[in-house]
Amino acid sequence: MLDALKKEVYEANMLLPEYHLITFTWGNVSGIDREKGLVVIKPSGVEYEHLKPSDMVVVDLEGRVVEGDLNPSSDTATHVELYKAFPNIQGIVHTHSPWAVSFAQAGRSIPAAGTTQSDYFYGDIPVTRAMKESEIVTEYEKQTGTVIIETFDEKGLSPEEIPGVLVNDHGPFTWGTSAKNAVHNAVVLEQVAEMTYHSLQLNPFDIRMDQVLLDKHFKRKHGKDAYYGQTKK
Amino acid sequence: MLDALKKEVYEANMLLPEYHLITFTWGNVSGIDREKGLVVIKPSGVEYEHLKPSDMVVVDLEGRVVEGDLNPSSDTATHVELYKAFPNIQGIVHTHSPWAVSFAQAGRSIPAAGTTQSDYFYGDIPVTRAMKESEIVTEYEKQTGTVIIETFDEKGLSPEEIPGVLVNDHGPFTWGTSAKNAVHNAVVLEQVAEMTYHSLQLNPFDIRMDQVLLDKHFKRKHGKDAYYGQTKK
Amino acid sequence: MLDALKKEVYEANMLLPEYHLITFTWGNVSGIDREKGLVVIKPSGVEYEHLKPSDMVVVDLEGRVVEGDLNPSSDTATHVELYKAFPNIQGIVHTHSPWAVSFAQAGRSIPAAGTTQSDYFYGDIPVTRAMKESEIVTEYEKQTGTVIIETFDEKGLSPEEIPGVLVNDHGPFTWGTSAKNAVHNAVVLEQVAEMTYHSLQLNPFDIRMDQVLLDKHFKRKHGKDAYYGQTKK
Amino acid sequence: MLDALKKEVYEANMLLPEYHLITFTWGNVSGIDREKGLVVIKPSGVEYEHLKPSDMVVVDLEGRVVEGDLNPSSDTATHVELYKAFPNIQGIVHTHSPWAVSFAQAGRSIPAAGTTQSDYFYGDIPVTRAMKESEIVTEYEKQTGTVIIETFDEKGLSPEEIPGVLVNDHGPFTWGTSAKNAVHNAVVLEQVAEMTYHSLQLNPFDIRMDQVLLDKHFKRKHGKDAYYGQTKK
Numbered sequence: 006m007l008d009a010l011k012k013e014v015y016e017a018n019m020l021l022p023e024y025h026l027i028t029f030t031w032g033n034v035s036g037i038d039r040e041k042g043l044v045v046i047k048p049s050g051v052e053y054e055h056l057k058p059s060d061m062v063v064v065d066l067e068g069r070v071v072e073g074d075l076n077p078s079s080d081t082a083t084h085v086e087l088y089k090a091f092p093n094i095q096g097i098v099h100t101h102s103p104w105a106v107s108f109a110q111a112g113r114s115i116p117a118a119g120t121t122q123s124d125y126f127y128g129d130i131p132v133t134r135a136m137k138e139s140e141i142v143t144e145y146e147k148q149t150g151t152v153i154i155e156t157f158d159e160k161g162l163s164p165e166e167i168p169g170v171l172v173n174d175h176g177p178f179t180w181g182t183s184a185k186n187a188v189h190n191a192v193v194l195e196q197v198a199e200m201t202y203h204s205l206q207l208n209p210f211d212i213r214m215d216q217v218l219l220d221k222h223f224k225r226k227h228g229k230d231a232y233y234g235q236t237k238k
Numbered sequence: 239m240l241d242a243l244k245k246e247v248y249e250a251n252m253l254l255p256e257y258h259l260i261t262f263t264w265g266n267v268s269g270i271d272r273e274k275g276l277v278v279i280k281p282s283g284v285e286y287e288h289l290k291p292s293d294m295v296v297v298d299l300e301g302r303v304v305e306g307d308l309n310p311s312s313d314t315a316t317h318v319e320l321y322k323a324f325p326n327i328q329g330i331v332h333t334h335s336p337w338a339v340s341f342a343q344a345g346r347s348i349p350a351a352g353t354t355q356s357d358y359f360y361g362d363i364p365v366t367r368a369m370k371e372s373e374i375v376t377e378y379e380k381q382t383g384t385v386i387i388e389t390f391d392e393k394g395l396s397p398e399e400i401p402g403v404l405v406n407d408h409g410p411f412t413w414g415t416s417a418k419n420a421v422h423n424a425v426v427l428e429q430v431a432e433m434t435y436h437s438l439q440l441n442p443f444d445i446r447m448d449q450v451l452l453d454k455h456f457k458r459k460h461g462k463d464a465y466y467g468q469t470k471k
Numbered sequence: 472m473l474d475a476l477k478k479e480v481y482e483a484n485m486l487l488p489e490y491h492l493i494t495f496t497w498g499n500v501s502g503i504d505r506e507k508g509l510v511v512i513k514p515s516g517v518e519y520e521h522l523k524p525s526d527m528v529v530v531d532l533e534g535r536v537v538e539g540d541l542n543p544s545s546d547t548a549t550h551v552e553l554y555k556a557f558p559n560i561q562g563i564v565h566t567h568s569p570w571a572v573s574f575a576q577a578g579r580s581i582p583a584a585g586t587t588q589s590d591y592f593y594g595d596i597p598v599t600r601a602m603k604e605s606e607i608v609t610e611y612e613k614q615t616g617t618v619i620i621e622t623f624d625e626k627g628l629s630p631e632e633i634p635g636v637l638v639n640d641h642g643p644f645t646w647g648t649s650a651k652n653a654v655h656n657a658v659v660l661e662q663v664a665e666m667t668y669h670s671l672q673l674n675p676f677d678i679r680m681d682q683v684l685l686d687k688h689f690k691r692k693h694g695k696d697a698y699y700g701q702t703k704k
Numbered sequence: 705m706l707d708a709l710k711k712e713v714y715e716a717n718m719l720l721p722e723y724h725l726i727t728f729t730w731g732n733v734s735g736i737d738r739e740k741g742l743v744v745i746k747p748s749g750v751e752y753e754h755l756k757p758s759d760m761v762v763v764d765l766e767g768r769v770v771e772g773d774l775n776p777s778s779d780t781a782t783h784v785e786l787y788k789a790f791p792n793i794q795g796i797v798h799t800h801s802p803w804a805v806s807f808a809q810a811g812r813s814i815p816a817a818g819t820t821q822s823d824y825f826y827g828d829i830p831v832t833r834a835m836k837e838s839e840i841v842t843e844y845e846k847q848t849g850t851v852i853i854e855t856f857d858e859k860g861l862s863p864e865e866i867p868g869v870l871v872n873d874h875g876p877f878t879w880g881t882s883a884k885n886a887v888h889n890a891v892v893l894e895q896v897a898e899m900t901y902h903s904l905q906l907n908p909f910d911i912r913m914d915q916v917l918l919d920k921h922f923k924r925k926h927g928k929d930a931y932y933g934q935t936k937k
Contacts, residue, residue, distance in 0.1 A: 051701070119407045204340045217371045233283055352875070429727055448840075451834075604914075
């Protein structure tokens, strides 16, 4: 079942080493079939060179395995929570990409400092608060999703406009309109983390871009007035 | 029409991924036929692996498409402004190369700190002022060109001697005697941004090179007394 | 003799250039046959491209060559000391990988700042004290082992829980359940050194993760309650 | 004439791009035939991909071209000065490798901070003073050699023990027992520049290694008591 989605999720997972976003097995990509309410995700701890489309695991929105011989990613419960809370996202990526992790370990968000970020993210890329003991000891992976959702709720952020987050002392999650689009956003997040890290060393006090420039670049590429790229016919 | 220029501009665009100056489609190169007053430029948002010479778009000096089935780069109006204001340049490059963007986001110019820079740039590589709201909301891409030109005017800089600039909170534009020479200068700018970033961390207060050394290196490679390389016969 | 172990140690050595952990010949991997009390180690100063399994040298636990035409690694005495003091380790790696060396030269441990580290190291990765003159001038390589062992003793650390160390002003040693597992830990150490270096620049004062998160991630992958990866059948 | 030396110098030049020490044509390697008093050096400004052994230029110790159709490297006079002042060196390399240039632009030497450096350099890698106007405007390349020699004289350094230097606001020169050995030292210098840059950010005030450890590592690999590597038979 879901062979096309398995193939897409497999291919999206294979983009992680291609874009240098992962070391060893430190990452996973999933995609969702919204009609069936089923999520396809990478198995846990399998090396990328041995991965094949049929290894992808199918889980339902309770995180129960519906199909597949392997254990799903240990982060499955986080993915499931996000799919339930953010109804418009179709794919999710988690990695330990080094620049994003550097900000996550420092407990700092990535400020919107230039047009590279605002072409994809409509503002800062937030960092979650540290998780509480009770959240860590019980249902940790599910609570990781909960703290992400809380971050977006409390800051009034839209997951369509800010397609990614840093989990405190852990690393980035990104999402998008498909599994591959979520990988695309993971690449952008890693790239802006690298550039803004250096900008912060050059200018620690005044790094945020003007709101009007932020608006311009985001809306040039997103929404009804977008004019970047080729018109879809 | 302009098949030779299209081929050169295509090849110059393909150098951007080869020199690691771009991620995804974040860059564009153009070239100009000064006699005909026509600019050849990369189409907007097309992936480099799918690009071919015939995809290049021809526009006039009003930015109107004269030939080509695809939309030209969204930055076309910036290129056109620069070609009109700087009559001796023949090619232009825009990228989001990470070290150059790090300075642009910090709103800092790249000081002339060593001979690598002064072999190609006769002084600091300037950063523009932040753009005003009125410039961003109306004809943004054209105004991006205007603010670059203003920067060169106000500082009394020559675009032949300083073949590049950082647009504030955005990224680098470089130019040169051909599309490929403009890419060459984009590589130099990225390289000196990387090196001078580190020099600034090692020595924040006294980084600029002596004027006499700056003169020596620039003039060793440029102008009537140049003696670097092989004599053109 | 020990042909299987020689092959494994050879292959583990060849992973060092593959993972970009070494320049030239600046690294070595060994493995031990605990029953026979014999250590297999890379020869000294042989270029990786010329290395073959039969070049591996066999030494006993006094560091005496038992088999092999080449001199063993100049660091052999360090490996032997560690095998004697840490009875559960089966492989050892030494490199001059750049991020790890950056911390070693600064005389700083790598604080446990995020889950990437705590998936493999149950706490900070310690740095040894500087070696004393007497330790350097006599039996230097053996004393390098002694100062590592002292570090673990004095801090009450377990070599199974913290499978690596930084030797002051020198570089990293890691170990593990096999020669290849020791290389795996060398990759992790280098990666967390890189990330935590940047986190420290972003947040110099409050970088350590909560103990409960540290516990959670280490125990998710190690010990009787581990649930990461696929069940071994 | 000197075909074997031309081949060796050619091959040593080709190592520069292989070890990522250069961008474009920003580097050159030479070798000397001490008996004949002739230096073989890369031609000026020729791209590496087009270089061949027969392009190498032969000059005498006055810097006059003895054989070859191309102009020698513009840095030839610097090489010649060093060969005359340092009678035991057989090969010289100049690059603009980025980490070394970062220190040169900052006007800072690379302190001996760890064993990687002291395996090859018996102390700090010095930076020259800034060159005077008179030195820059007349015989600049020759005077670049003079200021290097002055640095070694004034500090009482041995070019055999410290096989490299940073020219202020310019970049590194290294040398060695052959053209290829000089490239080897250029790689070491770049690597220790990178590592010690980061160590200085982690610990700005106390970075130098103990003299006794410096002695130990240098002498383990150099001089009559060396015991690293395989005995030459």
